Amino acid sequence: MDDGPNWSLSSQVSSATSSRPVDGGPAAPARKRKPGTWRRLPRTLPLEVEVRMKLGSITHEELNRQHLARAEELEKMDDSGCDTEEAKIAFKAFKEEHVRWYRKLAEGWPENIVINYNPQPSDTEEEFLTAEDMEARFTNRNPTHGAQLKHFAGLALAHYNARKTEHKLDLAEALTSNCFSEACGTTYAHVNFIAIPGKTNNPMKRLFFAELMLIPELQMEEDTEPMRVLHVSTIDDVPCYGGCHEIHRKINHRMRGVMDYERCHACHDILKHPKGDMFIGGHNSTRMPYYSAT
Structure with a gap:
């Protein structure tokens, strides 16, 4: 059994803002969003959480609360940042999928559960x-x-x-x-x-x-x-x-x-x-x- 969960979630979820420092200092200013970059959402597992999990200073309950907060944050987002109809459709599908995953993670995190989100290659017909x-x-x-x-x-x-x-x-x-x-x-x-x-x-x-x-x-x-x-x-x-x-x-x-x-x-x-x-x-x-x- 691995030492901890495998957090290799989709590369579609990436950082739009700089992660908060581990020592609790002020966060760096957010980068300005460019057109078409609505996918730049906060990482599923910020760097300081990874560090704290390695050090054993974060509980499963606290981690579950963070997942629930991220699900609620994503649910409140709208498609105003999408500049095409196709981007709005893609954003809706992305939002539904990742809200579902965040809520599933927030329900509980048994130590023997491993998530490996690695979509299989596909092609256009x-x-x-x-x-x-x-x-x-x-x-x-x-x-x-x-x-x-x-x-x-x-x-x-x-x-x-x-x-x-x-x-x-x-x-x-x-x-x-x-x-x-x-x-x-x-x-x-x-x-x-x-x-x-x-x-x-x-x-x-x-x-x-x-x-x-x-x-x-x-x-x-x-x-x-x-x-x-x-x-x-x-x-x-x-x-x-x-x-x-x-x-x-x-x-x-x-x-x-x-x-x-x-x-x-x-x-x-x-x-x-x-x-x-x-x-x-x-x-x-x-x-x-x-x-x-x-």
């Missing part, structure tokens, strides 16, 4: 979707940053139409977008939208993916669009894949360092992509190198 399939998934969703989403979709469709000589398309619905920054500072946007042929008696809806990139130098120029369209393609006639942001992806193919050129690690599953070599941004597989940029 290959899907064949129609425009109607995606429309149905967004029926009850209210997109955040709606004006930006429609703007990105309009730019992408104009780029697509400029390369067509006939049967130009009209925007039917802008579904979802994600604007994110790479570690190097480059900002990209990924977009899903639906378009239909104009001036036809039997318009067939088409599902699109587009990638745009921000050109910072153009932001200072009036009447100049700073977002450049890099790629636009239909994805209702090819396999598509949801983004795998915040999942522990099982990667079986050879990569270039940490770069996974099959999937997007910046977007959530609801945003669908073609095969990863069709777009540039979002390939860093180190799980959370990305933050939202609005």
